[in-house]
């Protein structure tokens with residue numbers, strides 16, 4: 258079963274079509290990076306998945322439950338961190354957790370609250386009023402609240418925006434740990450290097466429409482327009498070196514860039530044949546490094562292409 262599945266989902270605000278014929282599928286146990294430029298429809302989609310906004314068309318299921326008729330079940334099993342989490346400012350962090358925990362019928366709150374406060378790095382601050390919390394502390398509290406019900410699915414809308422490096426790192430670690438416990442993570446973010454670090458799959462939407470939905474590895478490779486690219490360093494790079502590499506079966510191109518041999522090839526395993534050919538011809542090879550494109554490059558390319566098209 259997919260943790261999230263939408264078919265032709267649509268939401269319109271007056272003349273603005275925020276989400277347009279959206280087909281999403283999020284496999285259970287995966288970390289799914291939900292990306293798109295500002296105003297693409299990410300928050301609106303999440304709002305529909307949680308049952309806060311009604312769609313104008315299409316259908317969707319979250320954890321097997323219908324988003325229109327079964328949102329109580331969805332909210333009970335799904336942890337949700339909104340883009341701007343709101344709390345009772347005059348209450349302490351722990352009391353907010355108690356309040357929101359009771360709302361969703363979470364169990365063992367006396368034990369879970371201190372555990373979760375420690376997990377998100379708010380140990381010792383749970384008895385302070387939220388009005389004195391910093392932005393990062395609020396995000397951490399929001400995540401602690403999202404985890405109260407031991408969710409099977411966690412939906413995070415820009416969880417690390419505005420956090421310091423330690424805060425972002427801590428949240429990535431929490432996400433990784435939850436994945437080990439088979440929790441599905443649906444992560445909307447603009448911080449692409451973070452998404453690249455932790456996601457299994459990416460979905461990119463623009464103007465409410467899904468442009469690409471694929472395992473992140475495939476997306477990065479296809480964005481290069483070739484299957485693999487490598488850089489080879491050697492103290493002996495000359496024309497014969499380049500020719501030796503170029504002749505290896507499966508090599509698409511070979512050229513010198515910044516003093517290193519730059520190769521594209523049919524598949525990564527060809528790099529081993531290139532190494533063998535170079536060493537066999539008497540060259541010394543210092544380093545062979547795969548060039549993995551960044552998610553940011555791939556994202557900008559796909560967004561740009563669709564703009565031109």
Ligand SMILES: Nc1ncnc2c1ncn2[C@@H]1O[C@H](COP(=O)(O)OP(=O)(O)OP(=O)(O)O)[C@@H](O)[C@H]1O
Nearest residue numbers: 270273274275293294295296297298299300301302
């Ligand atoms: N309540 C609303 N009333 C009118 N228009 C809305 C409403 N909510 C969202 N929109 C519009 O729908 C579109 C999608 O907005 P949404 O907030 O879903 O985008 P987003 O991808 O989450 O953007 P961002 O990355 O900036 O947070 C935008 O054009 C926005 O102005």
